[in-house]
Amino acid sequence: MDFKKQVVDTLIKVLPEEITEEQVTKLIEKPKTSDLGDYAFPTFILAKSLHKAPKMIAEELVGQLDTTGFEKVVNTGAYINFFLDKKAFSNAVIREVLTQKDNYGNADDGKGRNVPIDMSSPNIAKPMSMGHLRSTVIGNSIAKIITKLNYQPVKINHLGDWGTQFGKLIVGYKLWGSEEEVEADPINNLLKYYVRFHKEAEEKPELDDEARAWFKRMEDGDKEALALWTWFKELSLKEFQTIYDRLDVQFDHFTGESFYNDKMDAIVNTLEEKGLLEESRGAEIVDLSEYDLSPALIKKTDGATLYITRDLAAAKYRKDTFDFVKSLYVVGSEQAEHFTKLKIVLKKMGYDWADDIVYIPFGLITTGGKKLSTRKGNVILLDDVLNDAVNLAKKQIEEKNPNLKNKDAVAEAVGVGAVVFHDLKNDRRDSFDFNLEEVVRFEGETGPYVQYTNARALSILRKAGDVDYADATDVSVTDDEAWDTIKMLQNFPDVVERAAKEYEPSVIAKYVLKLAKSFNQYYAHSKILADDEGLKARLSLVKSVSTVLQMSLALLGVKAPEEM
RNA sequence: GUCACAGUGGCUCAGUUGGAUAGAGCAACGGUCUUCUAAACCGUAGGUCGUGGGUUCGAAUCUCACCUGUGACACCA
Numbered sequence: 001m002d003f004k005k006q007v008v009d010t011l012i013k014v015l016p017e018e019i020t021e022e023q024v025t026k027l028i029e030k031p032k033t034s035d036l037g038d039y040a041f042p043t044f045i046l047a048k049s050l051h052k053a054p055k056m057i058a059e060e061l062v063g064q065l066d067t068t069g070f071e072k073v074v075n076t077g078a079y080i081n082f083f084l085d086k087k088a089f090s091n092a093v094i095r096e097v098l099t100q101k102d103n104y105g106n107a108d109d110g111k112g113r114n115v116p117i118d119m120s121s122p123n124i125a126k127p128m129s130m131g132h133l134r135s136t137v138i139g140n141s142i143a144k145i146i147t148k149l150n151y152q153p154v155k156i157n158h159l160g161d162w163g164t165q166f167g168k169l170i171v172g173y174k175l176w177g178s179e180e181e182v183e184a185d186p187i188n189n190l191l192k193y194y195v196r197f198h199k200e201a202e203e204k205p206e207l208d209d210e211a212r213a214w215f216k217r218m219e220d221g222d223k224e225a226l227a228l229w230t231w232f233k234e235l236s237l238k239e240f241q242t243i244y245d246r247l248d249v250q251f252d253h254f255t256g257e258s259f260y261n262d263k264m265d266a267i268v269n270t271l272e273e274k275g276l277l278e279e280s281r282g283a284e285i286v287d288l289s290e291y292d293l294s295p296a297l298i299k300k301t302d303g304a305t306l307y308i309t310r311d312l313a314a315a316k317y318r319k320d321t322f323d324f325v326k327s328l329y330v331v332g333s334e335q336a337e338h339f340t341k342l343k344i345v346l347k348k349m350g351y352d353w354a355d356d357i358v359y360i361p362f363g364l365i366t367t368g369g370k371k372l373s374t375r376k377g378n379v380i381l382l383d384d385v386l387n388d389a390v391n392l393a394k395k396q397i398e399e400k401n402p403n404l405k406n407k408d409a410v411a412e413a414v415g416v417g418a419v420v421f422h423d424l425k426n427d428r429r430d431s432f433d434f435n436l437e438e439v440v441r442f443e444g445e446t447g448p449y450v451q452y453t454n455a456r457a458l459s460i461l462r463k464a465g466d467v468d469y470a471d472a473t474d475v476s477v478t479d480d481e482a483w484d485t486i487k488m489l490q491n492f493p494d495v496v497e498r499a500a501k502e503y504e505p506s507v508i509a510k511y512v513l514k515l516a517k518s519f520n521q522y523y524a525h526s527k528i529l530a531d532d533e534g535l536k537a538r539l540s541l542v543k544s545v546s547t548v549l550q551m552s553l554a555l556l557g558v559k560a561p562e563e564m
Numbered sequence: 565g566u567c568a569c570a571g572u573g574g575c576u577c578a579g580u581u582g583g584a585u586a587g588a589g590c591a592a593c594g595g596u597c598u599u600c601u602a603a604a605c606c607g608u609a610g611g612u613c614g615u616g617g618g619u620u621c622g623a624a625u626c627u628c629a630c631c632u633g634u635g636a637c638a639c640c641a
Binding site: 463 | 587600621
C-alpha cells in the first residue's frame with residue numbers, strides 16, 4: 001500500500017528523462033491541508049531546463065498525466081496536487097492497522113542489536129527532582145520507540161552513588177542526625193544534613209576537610225564508612241523505586257558510579273600506555289587544547305578519580321559487555337562539553353566505537369528562571385509534583401464523571417500521565433520554567449486530552465458490542481470528516497521511524513495530539529453508531545484509531561485508562 | 565572573555581531536507597449537550613518569525629554581523 005510510489009510512477013512517465021525516480025520521490029511533499037491534496041509535486045526545479053514558468057509547467061504536465069487510480073489531479077499554482085482514491089486508501093490503511101495491531105509500525109532496522117541507555121541516574125541520598133524526571137521519561141520513551149524498530153534497549157540507571165558528597169553526608173549525619181530520624185523519612189532527612197553541611201561549611205571550612213577524610217576512608221574500604229554508605233544507598237533506592245513504580249519504568253541495571261571503582265586502574269593504565277596522560281598543576285590530565293577544550297581531568301592532585309574517569313570506564317565496560325551498535329546517554333544539556341571530551345578521549349585511546357556514543361541532551365527545568373540546586377535546597381520534588389497532579393485529577397473526575405469506577409486508579413493514570421506527557425511534548429532541548437498549573441493541565445494539547453479521546457473511542461466500541469473486525473471485507477470510510485484521521489493513521493510508521501532516528505519522543509507526542517484532534521473532529525461531526533451499511537467500516541476506523549492512540553501513549557510511557 | 569544552545573501573536577510552543585495565504589494550545593470574546601463521555605467541538609480576534617545585510621526563482625528555515633537570554637568553561641557530578 002505504497003501510495004507515494006503510485007504518485008511517483010504516474011509522474012515519472014511525463015517528466016523529462018533526466019529526472020530520476022529517486023529525485024521525484026524526494027521532491028514529493030505533503031500539502032499542509034487536505035483540501036490542497038494528499039501529495040504534491042512542486043515544479044520549480046523544472047523551470048530552468050524547460051525555460052518556462054513553473055505555473056505553466058504544472059498546467060501542461062497535469063494535462064498529460066494518466067490519472068487513473070486517483071480521485072483527481074489538479075495544478076494549483078506551481079504545484080501538481082494529487083488527491084488519492086479515498087475508498088482504496090482508507091480500506092488499505094484501516095485493514096493494515098487491524099491486522100497488524102500492536103505490531104503496526106514495526107520495522108527491523110535494529111536486527112536485535114543492543115543499545116544501552118544511560119538514564120535517570122539520581123544521586124543517592126538526594127530526592128528525585130523534576131530534572132531526573134526528564135532523563136527518566138525521555139530515556140524510557142526512547143527505549144520503547146527503538147524497540148519498535150527491533151533494537152534491544154538496555155536501560156542502565158547510572159546512580160550517583162560515589163564521591164565526596166558521601167563524606168559530607170556522613171559528617172552531617174554524625175553531627176546532627178540519628179538512626180531513628182533517618183529511618184522515619186530517609187531522603188528528606190539526609191537532604192537536610194546535606195543542605196546544613198553546605199551552610200555551615202561556609203563558615204567552618206574544616207568541615208570540608210572532615211568530609212574529604214570520610215570519603216577517603218570509603219575509598220580505602222573502611223568498614224564504618226562503607227556501612228553508612230550502604231545503608232544510605234539502600235534507603236534511597238527503596239524510595240526511588242516507589243517513584244519508578246508510579247512512572248512504570250523498569251531498569252535492566254542499577255550499575256552506579258561505585259560499580260566502576262575496580263575498573264578505573266585499567267583505564268588509567270591504558271591512557272598511560274598510549275602516552276595520553278600528562279601532569280599539570282599536580283593533577284593527571286589528557287590535554288585537549290588542539291580541540292580548543294579544557295583538559296580532561298583524569299586524576300585529582302590527591303590521586304582520586306573524577307567524573308570523566310568513571311565515564312571512560314563505563315563506556316568501555318558497556319562496549320565489552322553489550323557489544324552495542326549505539327550507546328545512548330540521556331543527560332542534561334549542561335553536560336555537553338563533558339560528552340564531547342569523553343568521545344575525543346575514547347577516540348584518542350583508539351576506540352573507533354566512540355562514534356557510536358550518542359549524547360542525548362535535554363533542556364533544564366528552572367524555577368523563577370534559575371537553575372535548581374540541591375545544595376541550596378532549591379528543588380522541586382518529583383514526588384510532590386506527582387501527588388499534586390493526581391489530586392487535581394481526582395478533583396477533575398469528581399466534577400466531570402463522579403460515577404466513574406476505579407476513580408483512584410484513573411486519577412493516578414491521568415495525573416501522572418499529564419506530568420509525563422508535558423515533559424515529552426516539546427523538543428527535549430527546550431528548557432522551561434517550572435509552573436505547576438502549566439504542567440498539570442487537562443485541556444488542550446495535553447496527555448489527558450489524548451487519554452480522553454481514547455476513552456471515548458473505547459466507549460463507542462463497548463456500545464457496539466461484539467464485532468469481529470477481522471472478517472470485514474470492505475472497511476473503507478470515505479467521509480470527508482474522517483479523511484485526515486485516516487491519513488494520520490497511515491503516517492504512524494514514518495513517525496515512529498523519525499522519532500527513533502532523532503531520539504525524540506516529542507515527535508510521537510506531537511503526532512498523537514494531531515491524531516486525537518482529527519479524531520475528535522470526526523467524532524463531533526459524524527454519527528458513528530448509526531445503523532447503516534457503513535457501520536462496520538466506521539467501527540473499524542474507531543478501533544484502528546484507538547489502537548494507534550494507545551500504542552503512541554505506550555511509547556511515551558503514558559497509561560491509557562479505558563474510562564475517565 | 566571563549567564556546568554551546570536559544571530568540572515565532574499576551575503566555576506556552578509547532579514549523580523533516582529552503583517552497584503554496586506562518587500553524588496549534590492556553591488566556592479573551594461568542595456559539596454547540598433530549599442523539600456515541602462538553603477533559604470535546606465550531607467560530608471571532610491576535611504575528612514586519614530578535615535586528616541589519618548576504619545567498620536565490622523563493623528564507624522562520626542557509627550564511628555573516630550585531631543585540632538579548634540561558635548554560636558550560638581544571639581538581640563536584
